[in-house]
Amino acid sequence: MFLPDFDYHAPETLAEACDLVRDLGPSAKVLAGGTDLLIKLKHGLVTPTAVISLKALDELKTITHVPGRGVVIGARATHNDLVNSPLLHERFLSVSEAAHKLANNQVRNRGTVGGNLVNAIPSADLPPILIALDAWITLVGSNTSRTVPLHSFFTGPSCCVIDPVDEILTEIVLPDQQTTGSTYLKFALRRSGALSVTGVAVAVTMDGDTIVDSRICLGAVFPVPVRANDAEDLLRGKTWSDELLAEAGEAASCCALPITDIRGTAEYRLDLVRVLTKRALKRAITEGHV
Amino acid sequence: MSETVKQDHAVIGKSVPKIDGREKVTGAARYTADLKFPNMLFGKILTSPFAHARIISIDTSEAEKIPGVRAVITHKDAPTLKYGISPARWDENIFCIDTVKFVGDKVAAVACIDEQTCYKALAAIKVEYEELPAVLDPLHATDEDQPQIHPEFVRNINAEIHQDFGDVEAAFKDAHYVRTDTFVGNRTYQTPIEPHTATSMWDGEKLTVYSSTQSPHYFQYYIAREFGLPMGDVRVLKTYVGGGFGGKLEPTGLEFGGAILAKITGRPVKMFYDRAEMFAHNRGRHRQYMTITSGVDKDGKILGVHADFVMDGGAYTSLGIATAYYAGAMLTLTYEFDNFRFDMLRVYTNLPACGAQRGHGAPQPRYAFEAHLDNIAKDLDIDPMDIRILNARRPNTTTPNEFLVNSCEMKACLEKAREISGWDEKKGNLPKGRGIGVATGSFVSGAGYPIYRTDLPHAAAMIKVGEDGTAATLYTGATDIGQGSDTVLCQMAAEAMGYTYEQMKIVAADTETTPHDFGAYASRQTLMSGAAVKQAGEEVKAQMLEIAAEMLDFPAVDLDIREGKVFSPGNASVTLTFEEVARHFFVNRGPLVGKGSYTPPKLGGKFKGAAVGTSPAYSFAAQVSEVEIDEETGEINVLDVWDVHDCGTVINPALLEAQVHGALFMGLGESIWEEVKFDDKGRILNPNLSEYRIPTAVDMPVVHSALVDSYEPAGPWGVKEVGEGATLPTMGCFRNAIFDAMGVSINSLPLGYEKVWRALKERREEGPAE
């Protein structure tokens, strides 16, 4: 278990970082908190000759509200930055809560939002809630900058649309929105430091007891975080009731295509999707952004 | 808790701070892997990637050419003498010779100038294998068509046990009700937080090994035997040990390999396992298939029990022959019945060898038996608490397998657990999804016989009082692996001498400087090492009194010593300090030294395997737990656990409670989450702490730990064990609480959320019973 030798860069500006990413090409890896990358390096799963640390880019660490854009989360914000952000507590407590369900305190102190997204494992905890809140992200290259809706960011396990030899993920934006409630339920086999067996995030827009709209995103049950469109359609415009939410749960499990692995069977995960979806909906409907 | 402590003790019975607490908490404590020696090399072991394969050739030439590599060794460089727990089952070589028998079997080793170079060297060793079919299913290991793992052990049978006491068939015939259940206990791993390490070095023909071990003595014995050295030329010692739980009781390969590499290179060699290598070396808990049949009368009184088990031993015997005997032997302790039959088959498979893990062989059978008893209670409509109290063992009784039980407060433990848990109010009245369960446990306070045949005393101790009497040093072979034996033994020494704990120093677990002791296993040190320490302390005190009598010109019989003061109970004007007397002693008579040793009485019956499970004393415990089950997901939420222990006199209440908490922590993990999983090639799928899930602090339930009054005549000051016994009831207790909450029986460990979910689903699909 040893880190291999590599050149280490810690650029002072984003432009410098982007140039390095472009110039060093596939032989380099971007380093944020390192909670995923260092493990891969030690196991020899990736063998870069250079590592570009983002640690000097403090402008990527802030969480602010920008009128007209929404809540802007810097890619280098750590999970505990999300957990402790007064702005998130006020607007989207559900995001703080989701971050708090991730890993353990040590990892939350180091791991970043950007790393969680670019790492793109199907069981990652932040993508479902961010997708449910309709987040989009900014990818900056040496000469480019583009925005991508998060729901179309992931392309497969450990795969996403970022151009690894040109782009850096700089920010995640939660647009100003009409949603009245959101939540993320994580089901794991221990209270701390356990990856999700299944995770379900929902965001709802209510008008009294009527569900105007909803977004449901499932984690760990598909190669990428996946929207439960059938369940969303079923709910749209209806007055909510426990029976309706139970039906939505059934519909959501039809949208999942889980695998059997060391943490649980596909059969179990499908049923968890059903249960977690109805519970998450009820929470978001009755308790707001939690 | 203090009510059980006799008031006339000055030092024992108090929660004095741990003697090494400051070092550990501040990070100053140096563990074996922290030790550095001039010119020290690093060593690593190359292991087999196959579960079963023939070694065609090993080519080390490329590895030897790598700069920084100092030695590469294989079986050709090592003694070929096999080792293991008992001569009939010495089945393991230092390095594999012809075949590898599990993924992780040891093939070669390297010593290099740094750790990085070791990995390069390991990768450069070319081993040509011919893969063989592997035995991975213990239930089919004895089938005719299965490959043979050890030629000497036909049909892969490592051990077969048949013990029969009383007349079980007749008991079943007379019984009002007979029931059979089958349960499965799974492979778990000790997971000590400190990885195994050994640093070996030679000084001429003398070998010194610093090891993170539970028993320097056994390591010394095994190493001397392998290398044909006199025991006196092998010194094994430890610094601080970060937990063992049974996994550091037998040689790890690091000591043997390190000794050879150090000899060849003439330099100290540090060898260690990383987390995955620890899992691969393993020696954790066996997988056991346990069928139990019991007959009871109409009140639920147990008349006879038949335990029929199969155990997956893995590729070697390890300590597993003892485990196999313990699995049955310990079933007779907590409840009284006269008729008992025990059949056991321990089979070889091409999986890592299993050994001793906290509670050695007993916790899974205890889970099975406690679950089985709840099934019987339910069938007969008896309260689970009542059926246990009805059958509870009484003091001064003998088990069918001839264990003498002196002190035994099993019934009092159950009654107290009933009371403090609110059992009677809760049973049957808890809200939906909640349940309450009870189970018992009992464990040896030290094994009646040593691991290898020898007439050495089990424990010995020496106390040397400093020249000016301001300090005294206890020399003991007892091994503190975190449980706190250094602390309690110093308390005991001070108590026996009439001294203070704060002035005690300790030198422990060094085969050269400390007197012999078998070490930390079988929950033996408080009773056995403690008995030797008490004797040594009393010898010091007697010498002190004799010379104090001279100094004071006062009869020794009228003098006493307590907390560093020499005094006469009848005459307040007669006083001296311990220091004054000790100094006077040294000036006039030379070193003030006390010695003690302990050998247990001859114990047990004459039948085959009668020795395993014998002990001078047994602890008893009852546990009640309350759980909440999520009916839809199967999630198990453990709310509260009440543990009531009969462990004799308590030396240090805080450390005792820490043992109960620690045992419960381990028991909780094994009950609900922990399981070493394999793929279809015999490779471990989860050799890490992220997918092998031990509990975290936030998973711990509220623990209520209580004691009952008890005094054990066989123990110094009336002590007996607590360290392992507290693990025993836990798994059965949780199973029974889930059974109470949901009415479903989880018949294999770990109980697991998905298993509960599946059981509930199957019941729904079957429709309501009757």
Ligand SMILES: Cc1cc2nc3c(=O)[nH]c(=O)nc-3n(C[C@H](O)[C@H](O)[C@H](O)COP(=O)(O)OP(=O)(O)OC[C@H]3O[C@@H](n4cnc5c(N)ncnc54)[C@H](O)[C@@H]3O)c2cc1C
């Ligand atoms: C013990 C443990 C428990 C864990 N538990 C969980 C859990 O419960 N839930 C969960 O979701 N995750 C968990 N993780 C995974 C991990 O902690 C998270 O995914 C974390 O958010 C990764 O962030 P990081 O900053 O450490 O990423 P890094 O390791 O630094 O990077 C990860 C990947 O993203 C790339 N990258 C990082 N930042 C950027 C950027 N701004 N632009 C472009 N590329 C970038 C890196 O090149 C690398 O490929 C756990 C990890 C550990 C070690």
